Structure formats: C-alpha cells, structure tokens
Amino acid sequence: MTATSQHGFHPDAESLSAFSEQVLGARERAEVLAHLAVCGRCRQVVALAREAADAGEVTAAAPPRKTVAPNAWWKQWRLVWVPTAVVAAFAAASISVYIEQADRHGPNIKIAEQNPAPSATPPSTPSPTEQAKVEPPAAAAPAPPPAHPAKHAHSAAPEPLPAPAPPVVAAQMPSESEAPEPGAPAPGVMNRVEVMREAQPPSHAEAMPAPPELTASAMRPADSQPASGASEGEQKQAEQQRQAEVDRSHMRNFKGKAAPFAVHGANAAPPAGATETATAAPQLETQPAATAEPAPMLGIKSSWDVTTPAKPMQLPSGLASVFIASGGHFLLAIDKTGALFLSEDRGVTWERITTQWTGRAVAVRRRARDHGAPQAAPSAQNGTTGGSSADTGPAPSPAIFFELSNDKNQTWVSTDGRTWTPK
Amino acid sequence: MAPTESAASAAETAIPNGTGAPDCVPDRSLDRALAAELWRGCDAARWGLTRDEFEQILVDAGTAQNFGLSEAANATPPTRQQQAVFFRSLCVADFALARACARGNERAWEHLVAAYRQPLTRAAIAITGSETLGCDLADQLYAELYGLNVREGQRRCPLLSYRGRGSLMGWLRTTLAQRHVDHYRRTRREEPIGQSNDVDEFDAAAPDPPPQTPARELSLLERAIEQAVSSCNAEERYLLAAYYLDGQTLLEIARVLGVHEATVSRRLHRTADQIRKQILKNLQRRGMSRRAAQEAMGADARDLEVNLKKLLQNSQSEAFQEQAAS
Numbered sequence: 001m002t003a004t005s006q007h008g009f010h011p012d013a014e015s016l017s018a019f020s021e022q023v024l025g026a027r028e029r030a031e032v033l034a035h036l037a038v039c040g041r042c043r044q045v046v047a048l049a050r051e052a053a054d055a056g057e058v059t060a061a062a063p064p065r066k067t068v069a070p071n072a073w074w075k076q077w078r079l080v081w082v083p084t085a086v087v088a089a090f091a092a093a094s095i096s097v098y099i100e101q102a103d104r105h106g107p108n109i110k111i112a113e114q115n116p117a118p119s120a121t122p123p124s125t126p127s128p129t130e131q132a133k134v135e136p137p138a139a140a141a142p143a144p145p146p147a148h149p150a151k152h153a154h155s156a157a158p159e160p161l162p163a164p165a166p167p168v169v170a171a172q173m174p175s176e177s178e179a180p181e182p183g184a185p186a187p188g189v190m191n192r193v194e195v196m197r198e199a200q201p202p203s204h205a206e207a208m209p210a211p212p213e214l215t216a217s218a219m220r221p222a223d224s225q226p227a228s229g230a231s232e233g234e235q236k237q238a239e240q241q242r243q244a245e246v247d248r249s250h251m252r253n254f255k256g257k258a259a260p261f262a263v264h265g266a267n268a269a270p271p272a273g274a275t276e277t278a279t280a281a282p283q284l285e286t287q288p289a290a291t292a293e294p295a296p297m298l299g300i301k302s303s304w305d306v307t308t309p310a311k312p313m314q315l316p317s318g319l320a321s322v323f324i325a326s327g328g329h330f331l332l333a334i335d336k337t338g339a340l341f342l343s344e345d346r347g348v349t350w351e352r353i354t355t356q357w358t359g360r361a362v363a364v365r366r367r368a369r370d371h372g373a374p375q376a377a378p379s380a381q382n383g384t385t386g387g388s389s390a391d392t393g394p395a396p397s398p399a400i401f402f403e404l405s406n407d408k409n410q411t412w413v414s415t416d417g418r419t420w421t422p423k
Numbered sequence: 424m425a426p427t428e429s430a431a432s433a434a435e436t437a438i439p440n441g442t443g444a445p446d447c448v449p450d451r452s453l454d455r456a457l458a459a460e461l462w463r464g465c466d467a468a469r470w471g472l473t474r475d476e477f478e479q480i481l482v483d484a485g486t487a488q489n490f491g492l493s494e495a496a497n498a499t500p501p502t503r504q505q506q507a508v509f510f511r512s513l514c515v516a517d518f519a520l521a522r523a524c525a526r527g528n529e530r531a532w533e534h535l536v537a538a539y540r541q542p543l544t545r546a547a548i549a550i551t552g553s554e555t556l557g558c559d560l561a562d563q564l565y566a567e568l569y570g571l572n573v574r575e576g577q578r579r580c581p582l583l584s585y586r587g588r589g590s591l592m593g594w595l596r597t598t599l600a601q602r603h604v605d606h607y608r609r610t611r612r613e614e615p616i617g618q619s620n621d622v623d624e625f626d627a628a629a630p631d632p633p634p635q636t637p638a639r640e641l642s643l644l645e646r647a648i649e650q651a652v653s654s655c656n657a658e659e660r661y662l663l664a665a666y667y668l669d670g671q672t673l674l675e676i677a678r679v680l681g682v683h684e685a686t687v688s689r690r691l692h693r694t695a696d697q698i699r700k701q702i703l704k705n706l707q708r709r710g711m712s713r714r715a716a717q718e719a720m721g722a723d724a725r726d727l728e729v730n731l732k733k734l735l736q737n738s739q740s741e742a743f744q745e746q747a748a749s
Contacts, residue, residue, distance in 0.1 A: 020597070
C-alpha cells in the first residue's frame with residue numbers, strides 16, 4: 001500500500017482533491033479516474049468536495065453587503081423618490097385644503113352680501129327702507145348685489161332655546177338709523193352678544209375683548225360716516241376694502257360651499273323675534289333691523305373663527321356665565337345658578353338684578369321689536385320709546401328689549417335689564 | 424482500518440512522528456538558492472517557522488516523494504532543476520503550514536484557524552446541507568487536525584497526510600467530504616427498513632409478464648451488453664456511472680473533469696453510440712443476423728437481467744487493486 005491509497009482501495013483525500021483541482025499527472029489522473037469510474041463512494045466524495053468548492057467560490061465572489069460603491073446612495077435614493085413624491089403631494093394637498101378652510105373660517109372682516117329674508121318675501125323685491133336701515137352709511141352708494149336666499153334660510157327660524165350650534169361671531173357696522181351722531185361716543189364693540197355656553201369658566205378679560213379685526217372695523221364707526229370728518233382718501237380706502245370683501249363673498253357664494261356655521265344676522269334682517277345663538281363667546285352679531293320686512297342689504301359683517309371655543313365670563317357670584325346678552329352698553333349675564341347680572345360698562349362692573357321672575361333663569365336674549373310685535377311691557381321700558389337714540393345713551397334702544405326665560409319656559413321682558421315684567 | 428488512520432499511517436511512513444527526518448533516506452541536500460526562493464514565496468515566517476525548520480520540511484517532503492522522480496532514479500540525488508520542478512508543482516506555503524501545525528507550532532495553528540476556519544465551516548455546511556451538521560463536522564475535523572487523537576502514545580495529526588499536491592483548502596474539503604460520506608454510509612445501514620430508500624431490495628415485485636423476446640436472444644443480449652460495457656475505458660465508465668448511476672448533472676461532471684459541459688454531453692452521446700454499436704457487433708459475432716440483432720436491441724429493458732451498477736462497480740480499478748496488493 002502506498003501513500004496515495006486510502007483504506008486499501010480508495011485514493012486518499014489529497015489525490016482526490018488534486019484530481020478535482022486538475023493538478024495530478026497524467027498517469028496518476030488516469031488511475032484516479034479509473035477508480036472513480038468504479039467507486040461510487042469516491043465519486044460522491046469528489047462531487048461533494050467540488051460542490052463545496054463552488055459554494056465557497058460563490059460566497060467569496062459575492063460582494064460584501066456593506067460595501068457601497070460610489071454614488072450608490074444616489075441609486076438607492078432613487079427608489080425613495082417615488083414614495084417621497086407621493087407623500088409630498090399628499091402633504092401639499094392637505095396644506096392647500098387646510099389653508100382654504102382656514103381662509104374660509106378664519107378671523108376676517110368681510111362685507112357680506114345681504115340676502116333676502118327667508119320669509120315669503122321674494123328676493124327680487126327688496127324693501128328700500130330695509131336697505132337703508134341696514135346699510136352702513138358709507139356703503140350707501142354701491143348697489144346691492146344679488147340676493148342669495150339660501151344663505152339665511154336656517155337663520156330665519158327662531159330658536160326658543162339656545163342650541164349648541166357652532167360659535168358664530170358677527171359684528172355689524174351700525175346702521176344708518178342706529179349710527180351715532182358725529183362726536184357721540186362710539187357704540188360698544190358688541191352691539192349684541194348672545195352666547196350659549198357649555199361651561200368652562202374663563203377669565204373675564206379673556207371673554208370680553210374683541211379680536212383685532214373686529215375691533216378695527218367695529219370700533220371705527222366714523223369710517224362709515226361720511227360726515228365724521230374722515231378724509232376722502234380714508235373713505236376711498238375703506239370703500240375699496242369693503243368692495244374686496246364683497247367680491248370675496250361673491251366668490252364663496254358662487255362656489256356653492258355654504259359655510260358650515262351660520263354667519264348671519266349682520267345684514268340678514270332676520271324676522272322679528274329671531275334669535276341668534278351660539279356657543280361661542282363673545283358673540284357679536286350685527287344689529288338686526290328694527291323692522292321685520294326683509295330686504296337685501298349690504299353691510300359689514302364681522303366674524304372670527306367659529307372654531308374658537310367660547311370662554312364664559314366670570315361673574316361676581318364667582319360662577320361662570322352661561323348666557324350673555326348685550327344691547328348698547330348693557331350686558332346681561334346669567335350664571336349657573338340662574339342669577340342675573342347687569343353691566344353697563346361692558347363687563348367691568350356688575351350689578352346683581354333682584355329676582356323678579358319665578359323659577360330659575362336659564363336664558364336671556366336680546367330681542368328686536370318689529371312693527372307687528374307687541375310692545376312688550378311698555379310700562380317697564382323706562383319710558384324710552386324712541387328708536388334712534390337707542391345706542392347713544394346708556395339705555396338700549398327702545399326697539400330692542402331683553403327677554404329672559406326661566407326653566408319653565410316662561411318669559412319676562414325688560415328694556416333696561418333691571419325691571420322685568422312677564423310677557 | 425479507518426480512512427483517517429490509513430492516511431495518517433501513510434504519512435507516517437514517510438515522516439515518522441511528524442517531527443523529524445525520515446529514518447532511511449539518502450542524504451539529499453536542498454539547493455540553497457531554491458530554498459531561499461521558496462522561503463520568500465511562502466512567507467512562512469508569519470507563523471513563526473524558522474528557515475531551518477522550513478528547509479527541513481522541504482527535504483522531508485522531497486525525500487518522501489523522491490522529488491517526483493521514478494523509483495528507478497532513487498539512487499541518484501536529484502538535480503537542482505528536478506528539485507525546482509518538484510517543489511514548484513507543490514503548494515509549498517500550504518504544505519509548510521500544514522507541517523508546522525502538525526509539529527505543534529501554535530502560531531501556525533492560529534494562522535490556520537484564522538485563514539481556514541470559516542471557509543471550512545461553509546464547506547462543511549455545503550457538504551452536509553445542514554448548518555448544524557456542517558458545524559459539527561467541521562468541529563470534529565478541527566479536533567482531529569489539532570491532534571487530539573492519540574495512538575500508541577503519539578499524537579496523530581491528519582495534516583501529516585497532506586503532501587502539498589493541491590491546495591490545503593481543497594484537501595480539507597475533500598477530507599470533510601470523506602468524513603461525511605463514510606459517516607453516511609455507516610449510519611445508513613442502521614436505518615430501519617421502513618425508512619430505507621433502497622426500496623428495490625425490499626419491495627415485493629409484481630410478477631413479470633412473460634418476455635416477448637425469446638430467452639435465447641435475451642441471454643445473448645445480456646452477454647453482449649456486459650462485454651460492451653466492460654470494453655469502455657475509464658473516462659467513459661466514469662461518465663456513465665456519474666451520469667446514469669449517480670445522477671450527477673453534466674455541469675457537475677464537467678467541473679470535476681475540468682472540461683466544458685458540452686464536452687461531457689458530447690462524450691456521453693459518443694459513449695452510448697459506441698456501446699450500442701458494440702452490442703450489435705457482439706450479437707452478430709454470436710451468430711445473429713444484423714436484422715435479428717437490431718430486433719433484439721428493441722427488447723424491453725425490463726426483460727434483461729443486466730445490473731448496470733453491478734457491472735460498472737465490479738470492474739475494480741486495476742491500478743488501486745495493484746497498489747493495495749502491493
């Protein structure tokens with residue numbers, strides 16, 4: 001037996017390996033091949049060794065996983081562009097939608113197109129008197145735009161109790177009939193505030209101030225007064241701004257996208273007794289027309305973001321207000337216990353009103369007396385029956401009165417907020 | 424005798440103890456210039472092998488293999504050119520590393536582990552087809568290589584059987600394959616009958632229909648086939664066995680033989696044609712007409728009692744038979 005044999009008959013591992021690596025001499029190769037021809041075991045050994053060598057070569061030839069060729073990152077990033085572009089497109093679409101919605105509901109001042117009354121009066125027959133009443137003095141020149149009855153369809157129905165509607169804040173420039181005389185003290189920012197609150201007592205200071213946009217427009221009644229001494233340039237500028245707002249309002253109306261929340265009241269000329277309630281505070285609404293005749297009007301309607309949660313006032317009782325109504329400088333508020341408070345200085349000081357009603361007061365509203373409306377408690381209106389000077393003095397206009405409801409749905413009325421008579 | 428033992432004993436025949444020079448060899452010095460050249464080429468100093476140890480390893484290897492010369496030239500010392508041809512046909516670096524490891528050189532062993540551990544494990548996994556079995560097989564071989572097997576008070580290292588022909592990695596792979604095949608062939612006999620794949624031995628064959636070909640013709644055909652197969656040379660027999668018996672693919676056979684796949688295919692076709700022609704000739708030589716021989720070739724193979732596997736395997740390689748007998 002020689003060193004090249006193994007187990008007596010089989011070539012050793014080196015011979016088989018050398019045969020597989022083709023390094024054997026011709027004679028030795030022929031010997032090994034002759035053996036392989038008749039030996040299944042050695043054929044299997046050679047085949048397995050060859051297979052293992054091939055597997056090792058494949059493994060060795062495989063590129064390292066972490067070896068990154070130059071610019072490989074760029075090639076890898078190519079695959080990322082697709083989902084990145086999709087995400088970017090989605091984000092852009094979302095932002096555009098958000099901006100559009102924010103622009104629609106965001107705090108702004110707009111000159112709303114006055115729609116016809118939702119009652120049976122056709123929109124094509126506006127009442128000149130109504131138009132004259134609600135139009136701001138500066139806006140008397142422009143012709144009223146076409147009316148959109150659907151805009152105020154839902155606001156026509158009076159709400160006996162404040163519903164948890166989205167907050168609506170609207171401010172109105174004083175109408176011609178209500179406009180203060182030059183030199184007279186400016187009317188309050190909130191000609192009318194009706195708030196239905198869920199609770200959440202905030203500080204008084206948080207609830208009362210009007211937003212800057214609102215203040216900018218509503219606190220400057222002189223801008224709308226041709227005889228207020230304002231310069232011609234300022235009047236033109238204000239006129240341009242109003243016209244721009246009118247155009248914007250037109251565009252929104254033509255889009256057919258009704259605002260999710262009712263922005264009404266300013267120039268909507270709701271029917272007599274119509275109540276506009278909201279959960280937002282402070283709620284500023286335009287002064288409703290004294291008459292019940294609806295008419296298309298143009299006016300300045302101010303609103304802010306209706307999504308802003310209402311913040312009730314803190315009353316002297318230590319409780320938060322649950323209902324607030326305003327008229328002129330009068331501010332009436334009901335706390336959670338049903339106590340009524342009156343403020344004549346826009347909420348700076350409060351006076352508790354003696355209970356003159358039965359049950360627990362649950363709501364107080366400001367009402368506008370129309371022609372056909374009965375003169376509620378005329379004897380209790382302090383004798384102020386004139387309508388033109390309603391906002392010029394501390395007392396509210398005689399065309400405006402307050403209405404208080406108790407938990408039994410009984411109603412009391414008052415013109416000064418102090419004396420209440422059953423309705 | 425186990426394959427490992429036979430390999431080790433074969434190596435020990437040349438280099439007893441794996442540490443010193445052979446017992447009875449003529450004094451043959453190594454050419455200094457050639458030794459220096461080989462020393463620089465294998466960079467054996469990395470694993471702590473000295474120049475003298477390296478030269479001694481070369482002298483031992485050359486003496487054991489007679490520098491690749493025939494035994495008739497054993498009396499005369501080899502020339503420098505013969506030494507150069509011999510050593511340049513070897514993987515001297517791998518050979519020196521294997522011998523250094525067999526001598527217990529720790530640095531050489533560390534180098535061996537660092538260079539061959541992972542490839543050897545991957546090869547074992549590829550051979551066994553299982554990571555667990557592959558790791559076990561590789562670990563077992565490492566234990567043997569480290570010389571944990573001791574016989575007659577001497578540490579036995581299979582690395583002594585490596586003589587530098589072919590790469591050390593190839594030798595390791597083939598050794599792994601040998602271990603795996605031997606283990607499989609040993610354990611396969613221990614399998615229960617129900618799990619045996621060799622169903623031919625235990626299946627109750629259905630009764631064969633009576634042969635269509637006359638028995639005499641079948642007998643002539645069987646003898647003609649045996650004679651034709653026996654006349655094939657080694658390569659043709661290897662191709663037939665590897666392709667038809669082992670089921671290897673043309674590519675696998677081509678890689679073993681170091682030829683192209685198409686070459687294997689062509690050779691197989693040619694071999695089959697030659698065998699067919701040889702069978703026809705054998706039949707005609709036994710008295711059958713050409714037409715009758717061709718008709719006999721169309722006999723159902725199932726009617727023939729020719730065990731091709733037995734026919735091929737029984738033709739034992741004469742070379743190794745002679746070597747074993749000597």
